[in-house]
Amino acid sequence: MRHTNIFIKTRKEYPRDELAKNAQVLIKAGFVHKEMAGAYAYLPFGIRVLENIKKIARDEMNSASGQEIIMSSLQKKETWESTDRWNDSNVDIWFKSELKNGTEIGFGWSHEEPITDMMKNFISSYKDLPIYTYQFQTKFRNELRAKSGIMRGREFVMKDLYSYSKNQKDHEVFYNKMIEAYKSFYEKVGLGKDTFVTVASGGVFTKNISHEFQTICDAGEDIVYIDRENNKAYNEEAVKESNIEVSKFEKVKTAEVGNIFSFGSDKCEQMGLMFMDSDGVNKPVTLGSYGIGITRVMGVIVEKYADEKGLVWPKNIAPYHIVIVSLSKDKEDKVYEESENIYKAIKDRYEVLLDDRNMNAGSKMFDADLYGIPLQIIIGDKSLAKGCVEIKNRQNGEVVEVDLKDVEDKLKEILLILF
Amino acid sequence: MRHTNIFIKTRKEYPRDELAKNAQVLIKAGFVHKEMAGAYAYLPFGIRVLENIKKIARDEMNSASGQEIIMSSLQKKETWESTDRWNDSNVDIWFKSELKNGTEIGFGWSHEEPITDMMKNFISSYKDLPIYTYQFQTKFRNELRAKSGIMRGREFVMKDLYSYSKNQKDHEVFYNKMIEAYKSFYEKVGLGKDTFVTVASGGVFTKNISHEFQTICDAGEDIVYIDRENNKAYNEEAVKESNIEVSKFEKVKTAEVGNIFSFGSDKCEQMGLMFMDSDGVNKPVTLGSYGIGITRVMGVIVEKYADEKGLVWPKNIAPYHIVIVSLSKDKEDKVYEESENIYKAIKDRYEVLLDDRNMNAGSKMFDADLYGIPLQIIIGDKSLAKGCVEIKNRQNGEVVEVDLKDVEDKLKEILLILF
Numbered sequence: 001m002r003h004t005n006i007f008i009k010t011r012k013e014y015p016r017d018e019l020a021k022n023a024q025v026l027i028k029a030g031f032v033h034k035e036m037a038g039a040y041a042y043l044p045f046g047i048r049v050l051e052n053i054k055k056i057a058r059d060e061m062n063s064a065s066g067q068e069i070i071m072s073s074l075q076k077k078e079t080w081e082s083t084d085r086w087n088d089s090n091v092d093i094w095f096k097s098e099l100k101n102g103t104e105i106g107f108g109w110s111h112e113e114p115i116t117d118m119m120k121n122f123i124s125s126y127k128d129l130p131i132y133t134y135q136f137q138t139k140f141r142n143e144l145r146a147k148s149g150i151m152r153g154r155e156f157v158m159k160d161l162y163s164y165s166k167n168q169k170d171h172e173v174f175y176n177k178m179i180e181a182y183k184s185f186y187e188k189v190g191l192g193k194d195t196f197v198t199v200a201s202g203g204v205f206t207k208n209i210s211h212e213f214q215t216i217c218d219a220g221e222d223i224v225y226i227d228r229e230n231n232k233a234y235n236e237e238a239v240k241e242s243n244i245e246v247s248k249f250e251k252v253k254t255a256e257v258g259n260i261f262s263f264g265s266d267k268c269e270q271m272g273l274m275f276m277d278s279d280g281v282n283k284p285v286t287l288g289s290y291g292i293g294i295t296r297v298m299g300v301i302v303e304k305y306a307d308e309k310g311l312v313w314p315k316n317i318a319p320y321h322i323v324i325v326s327l328s329k330d331k332e333d334k335v336y337e338e339s340e341n342i343y344k345a346i347k348d349r350y351e352v353l354l355d356d357r358n359m360n361a362g363s364k365m366f367d368a369d370l371y372g373i374p375l376q377i378i379i380g381d382k383s384l385a386k387g388c389v390e391i392k393n394r395q396n397g398e399v400v401e402v403d404l405k406d407v408e409d410k411l412k413e414i415l416l417i418l419f
Numbered sequence: 420m421r422h423t424n425i426f427i428k429t430r431k432e433y434p435r436d437e438l439a440k441n442a443q444v445l446i447k448a449g450f451v452h453k454e455m456a457g458a459y460a461y462l463p464f465g466i467r468v469l470e471n472i473k474k475i476a477r478d479e480m481n482s483a484s485g486q487e488i489i490m491s492s493l494q495k496k497e498t499w500e501s502t503d504r505w506n507d508s509n510v511d512i513w514f515k516s517e518l519k520n521g522t523e524i525g526f527g528w529s530h531e532e533p534i535t536d537m538m539k540n541f542i543s544s545y546k547d548l549p550i551y552t553y554q555f556q557t558k559f560r561n562e563l564r565a566k567s568g569i570m571r572g573r574e575f576v577m578k579d580l581y582s583y584s585k586n587q588k589d590h591e592v593f594y595n596k597m598i599e600a601y602k603s604f605y606e607k608v609g610l611g612k613d614t615f616v617t618v619a620s621g622g623v624f625t626k627n628i629s630h631e632f633q634t635i636c637d638a639g640e641d642i643v644y645i646d647r648e649n650n651k652a653y654n655e656e657a658v659k660e661s662n663i664e665v666s667k668f669e670k671v672k673t674a675e676v677g678n679i680f681s682f683g684s685d686k687c688e689q690m691g692l693m694f695m696d697s698d699g700v701n702k703p704v705t706l707g708s709y710g711i712g713i714t715r716v717m718g719v720i721v722e723k724y725a726d727e728k729g730l731v732w733p734k735n736i737a738p739y740h741i742v743i744v745s746l747s748k749d750k751e752d753k754v755y756e757e758s759e760n761i762y763k764a765i766k767d768r769y770e771v772l773l774d775d776r777n778m779n780a781g782s783k784m785f786d787a788d789l790y791g792i793p794l795q796i797i798i799g800d801k802s803l804a805k806g807c808v809e810i811k812n813r814q815n816g817e818v819v820e821v822d823l824k825d826v827e828d829k830l831k832e833i834l835l836i837l838f
Contacts, residue, residue: 007486007550009541033537036524039491041537047487067426068466072458073492073557074574095516097526099573100563105455107516107526118452118460122428131426138492138557144519154518155493 023149038146038154134161151299190314196233213258220255311372442568457565457573553580570718609733615652632677639674730791
């Protein structure tokens with residue numbers, strides 16, 4: 001893609017009305033726009049990162065037999081009253097409004113209730129189970145404070161999967177499969193080595209078992225104790241409840257990047273989602289829910305990897321793999337010609353951005369660093385006189401001068417070592 | 420894809436709480452679920468159709484230099500007050516709510532204002548223009564009545580593009596390019612021959628010029644006069660305003676499936692979106708907006724083509740191209756084996772659904788018709804004894820018996836004549 005064909009504009013400074021590092025850098029780089037505290041628009045580069053993260057999540061969910069659907073944001077009062085989660089004293093993050101006829105409605109902050117209610121149309125026999133449905137849904141949560149950029153939005157994108165199983169045993173098999181799918185997701189988006197599964201209590205969702213996925217991150221709101229030797233982690237609640245000896249563990253700040261819940265059969269029983277089992281007995285369905293805050297994950301990645309020059313993206317979610325920084329000032333010169341040659345040679349194999357803007361070298365290099373695209377090919381007079389270009393690894397800052405004929409081999413080599 | 424791996428369940432009857440044909444058939448076929456009047460969930464087959472329509476729209480917008488972004492649903496009061504469209508007496512379809520601190524917010528029913536407001540950060544010089552941004556956005560509209568199924572939702576998906584141009588002349592070039600892009604879109608989704616561009620007044624959007632795209636459809640809410648000879652159409656307002664002689668024209672019921680608006684420079688002037696032109700003069704930007712109700716288009720297609728047996732999809736948006744109706748009752752029999760063989764032979768070339776459910780022949784054929792997948796390959800004992808299978812064209816109902824060795828050629832042949 002040619003830069004001149006893209007809607008993006010960087011800023012020289014961070015925005016002054018933004019406290020969170022992730023939103024500061026993303027706005028400076030032209031990836032997102034702040035509509036209000038906790039609500040952001042995603043511009044072309046931002047949407048590319050978001051879609052890359054969604055694709056990785058989608059592939060993992062599909063591999064685990066997940067079925068993509070999309071529920072409505074508009075929510076009926078009665079559905080949530082059946083589990084006593086409509087009342088603001090129980091759930092204090094509802095955005096509510098009303099229809100013209102005065103009927104109260106809510107905007108979905110979660111979807112266990114409506115999807116479980118819907119399943120009454122689809123589940124009546126053990127032959128209908130299991131069902132694993134997921135969606136990428138815009139959630140609305142009326143957060144009292146929304147100061148963490150895209151890490152905690154009043155409006156944000158979540159991947160939420162709901163599992164409906166015949167019994168606890170089947171449920172657990174799938175639940176454990178999801179833990180593996182989640183691990184694979186965090187690995188692929190570039191958070192693998194710093195993300196840990198912790199046992200935690202269910203909070204507003206359930207009194208039953210749940211797990212959190214916590215990523216080491218200074219901007220995080222949680223504290224966990226990491227037992228690296230056994231690859232385990234404990235949150236403070238678990239430490240207190242189980243009297244775990246933490247003196248040998250690392251105490252770190254973390255951000256929750258996912259959570260999964262076992263509801264047992266309580267919620268389905270409460271909502272009347274029953275099925276006739278093979279033994280002829282009518283039983284409540286066993287429910288699990290599995291969430292990943294997609295936009296939050298993007299925010300955590302920015303917090304962890306961005307440096308003083310700007311964004312740094314893991315290769316699988318970067319808006320482009322490679323940016324060609326063409327320092328040409330003239331469409332007739334050798335630099336222009338060579339930039340075009342390299343662009344054409346590699347653009348079908350990689351996602352490549354050609355910076356063909358009519359701007360000075362300094363501004364282009366400033367923007368290339370700010371965008372955080374993992375590989376830069378810098379083409380200027382000086383190197384070209386030697387038959388070379390520079391290749392920069394944005395992740396570690398290393399720059400190498402490479403002979404024109406070796407460019408493709410070198411790209412391959414560096415792509416392999418990128419995270 | 421194997422049917423047994425998909426979350427879908429058809430009904431024997433239409434739902435009783437639904438008035439609109441489109442939603443009745445979609446619910447009966449298991450494509451959508453009704454959450455409340457005007458708010459529907461899309462299940463796996465429904466989401467496939469929706470994504471196919473979105474992909475066609477996306478490709479058209481990208482070909483016309485459109486840039487995909489996604490704005491927020493949450494809307495600031497001040498942004499809309501600047502054009503006097505916050506007040507319920509001017510715009511009566513807002514869903515409004517409030518933040519914890521009492522600040523009023525709205526849920527986006529359109530996005531001209533927020534996107535124009537955002538552009539103040541990106542447009543200051545003629546060098547920044549033109550910009551063509553679009554999104555697939557969930558819109559919320561508090562409709563008094565919502566009785567048209569997915570054709571008129573309180574929550575629905577819209578493709579909306581906004582063009583920012585230097586002057587009226589540049590604007591008009593792009594505006595006309597959009598008319599062509601829209602025509603191409605309707606052609607590809609299967610509405611081409613019955614969709615007409617009409618000149619209409621702007622309604623709530625603008626007093627300036629606008630065009631509607633109207634599709635002949637009994638469930639539509641509009642009336643237009645079609646001059647087939649000159650491939651033109653006029654709505655009633657235009658006929659009245661311009662005293663057009665309509666006696667020779669066809670008077671038909673239509674559904675609006677798209678609309679495009681020229682705002683001139685009024686709105687940008689009102690909102691303060693100015694740019695320094697090459698002549699050194701500060702001028703307001705010229706705005707256009709271009710909408711397609713994606714879910715509405717899906718509804719119109721159902722209304723037009725569904726018959727007494729169920730859905731009928733145009734080939735480009737069908738959830739699958741081909742369904743293999745395997746009438747096997749035993750995993751050891753010849754029918755099972757041949758169904759698997761054909762599935763494996765064609766599944767990499769087409770989107771193929773293999774109905775491998777353990778059900779009787781009648782139910783499978785009932786569902787295949789109901790799903791509306793354009794091509795059915797019916798494999799049963801009787802034909803197979805002759806070394807044949809049946810191929811059914813769901814669009815015209817024709818069934819041919821085809822020798823096993825000729826299946827692939829016949830599929831190709833019929834796919835060519837499908838709309």
